[in-house]
Amino acid sequence: MKRIFSGIQPTGNLHLGNYLGAIRNWVGMQQDFDFNCIFCIVDLHAITVPQDPAELAANTREVTAAYIASGIDPKRCIIFNQSMVSAHAELAWVLNCHAPMGWLNRMTQFKEKAGKRRDAAAVGLFAYPVLMAADILLYRASDVPVGEDQKQHLELSRDIAGAFNRHYNCEAFVLPEPRIFGAATRVMSLRDGTAKMSKSDPSAWSRINLSDDADAIAQKIRRAKTDPEALPSEPAGLEGRPEAENLVGIHAALAGVDEAAVCREFGGRGFADFKAALSELAVEVLSPVTAEMRRLTADPGYIDGVLADGAARAGAIASVTMSEIRKVVGFLTPRQGA
Numbered sequence: 001m002k003r004i005f006s007g008i009q010p011t012g013n014l015h016l017g018n019y020l021g022a023i024r025n026w027v028g029m030q031q032d033f034d035f036n037c038i039f040c041i042v043d044l045h046a047i048t049v050p051q052d053p054a055e056l057a058a059n060t061r062e063v064t065a066a067y068i069a070s071g072i073d074p075k076r077c078i079i080f081n082q083s084m085v086s087a088h089a090e091l092a093w094v095l096n097c098h099a100p101m102g103w104l105n106r107m108t109q110f111k112e113k114a115g116k117r118r119d120a121a122a123v124g125l126f127a128y129p130v131l132m133a134a135d136i137l138l139y140r141a142s143d144v145p146v147g148e149d150q151k152q153h154l155e156l157s158r159d160i161a162g163a164f165n166r167h168y169n170c171e172a173f174v175l176p177e178p179r180i181f182g183a184a185t186r187v188m189s190l191r192d193g194t195a196k197m198s199k200s201d202p203s204a205w206s207r208i209n210l211s212d213d214a215d216a217i218a219q220k221i222r223r224a225k226t227d228p229e230a231l232p233s234e235p236a237g238l239e240g241r242p243e244a245e246n247l248v249g250i251h252a253a254l255a256g257v258d259e260a261a262v263c264r265e266f267g268g269r270g271f272a273d274f275k276a277a278l279s280e281l282a283v284e285v286l287s288p289v290t291a292e293m294r295r296l297t298a299d300p301g302y303i304d305g306v307l308a309d310g311a312a313r314a315g316a317i318a319s320v321t322m323s324e325i326r327k328v329v330g331f332l333t334p335r336q337g338a
Contacts, residue, residue: 004029004179005141007040007082010059011051014066015207016282017187017197019289020253021147027071029145037077038314039067039141041307043083044131048124049113061303062293066210068306069292080310082135087318092127092134094325098164099130103156133157138318140174147186154178168328172321187250190224193242211294214287218279221247226271233267235259247271251278253337254285 006019006026030037041063046056060081066080082088104110107129111118124131136144136157146154154176159243161173189195189206197207208220232238238245238259245259248266251274252259266274296303326333 001036002034002142003139003166004035004037004138004143004145005040005139005176006145007042007045007135008063009046010041010056010063010081011046011199012045012055012059012062013129013199013207014063014210015187015197015199016210016250016286017207018066018199019070019210020187020250021288022145023067023070023072025145026067030072030077033281035143036143037072038317039072039077039079040135040314041079041081042135045128045208048128057296060307061300062297062302064307065293065296066289068296069289073171074306074310078310078313079167079306080314081307084307084311085138085315085318085324086321087129087138087315088134090278091138091325092131094329095134095137095160095164096127099133099156099160104129106152107156113154120186126217129153129156130160133160136176137161139314141176142174142322144176145179147180151178170328172324172328178318187253188242188246190220190246192225193244193246208282208286210286210290210330212286213290214283217282221275221279221282223249224275226275230268230270231266232263234263237263237267244271247274254278254281319326 004026006022008014008022026037027041029035041060043056043060046059064079064081069072072079104126110121110126110129113121113125132153133156136154137160144154144157158175161175165171165173187197188207189197189201191201191203191206195201195206199207201207205220205223208217212220224247226247227241227244229241229244231244231248235248238248248259248262252262255262266277323333
């Protein structure tokens with residue numbers, strides 16, 4: 001059976017882009033009996049930048065609630081937070097010792113996140129692609145759902161796995177394959193159609209959060225940036241109109257149709273009419289998720305139980321991998337050293 005691994009950082013403000021680009025696709029994948037699905041809340045990755053401890057704990061529970069509220073079944077899949085399985089950190093160190101600095105220097109996301117203060121950035125921020133590789137390789141995941149912006153990191157995971165296997169003349173690691181979903185994998189900002197919708201954007205008007213109520217969703221869509229032209233009757237007319245293309249893409253993804261169908265329905269109409277229809281659709285799709293998230297987060301004991309159960313199941317898989325890796329590397333176990 002093939003194994004899927006993916007995760008989201010618990011940094012607050014899960015939004016429409018997370019839902020359409022990742023979580024909703026994961027829900028569909030759990031229905032495929034060819035896959036054993038592991039979905040992680042990657043809290044070790046979160047602390048590569050400063051975090052408030054209380055907020056980190058609350059955000060971890062919120063992401064867990066979002067997974068379940070969106071339809072991920074914790075009995076069918078494994079849901080856990082990364083820090084509960086210490087093998088992630090252990091394997092990351094082993095892999096750090098096989099990952100050349102030159103490979104990490106090529107990672108574009110570090111340059112983007114560190115900005116001009118690269119010398120002041122934490123080592124963890126620089127090395128977190130290796131931790132991402134450990135996350136995947138620890139479970140010998142065959143397939144990893146990623147956005148285009150994460151594809152470079154998955155390629156690094158494959159490079160590190162190959163380097164390790166060659167160094168020790170073994171087949172300890174499976175080389176994971178990317179699974180990139182075409183529809184709405186890059187939901188863009190409501191304020192700038194050329195920028196990805198992001199939880200770190202300082203403007204709350206740039207994104208629709210999964211915690212937003214119906215009024216907030218409607219207001220944000222009504223205030224979304226557009227252009228003065230009417231909607232085109234076919235997708236080719238969206239070229240050079242990033243904000244229009246973004247809203248059409250969001251409507252298509254929420255409705256489960258392609259952009260051509262949206263253009264046929266709304267072509268020639270103004271954005272006022274289109275935004276009203278988009279708001280109604282977004283509220284219809286997201287309101288049940290939001291309501292269930294609120295119900296779940298009101299019961300932290302249940303959330304913590306799901307995470308503990310998931311960590312135990314994930315840990316059982318991870319321990320098998322690490323037992324083999326320790327032998328391959330030459331680490332003595334307590335029994336061998338006794």
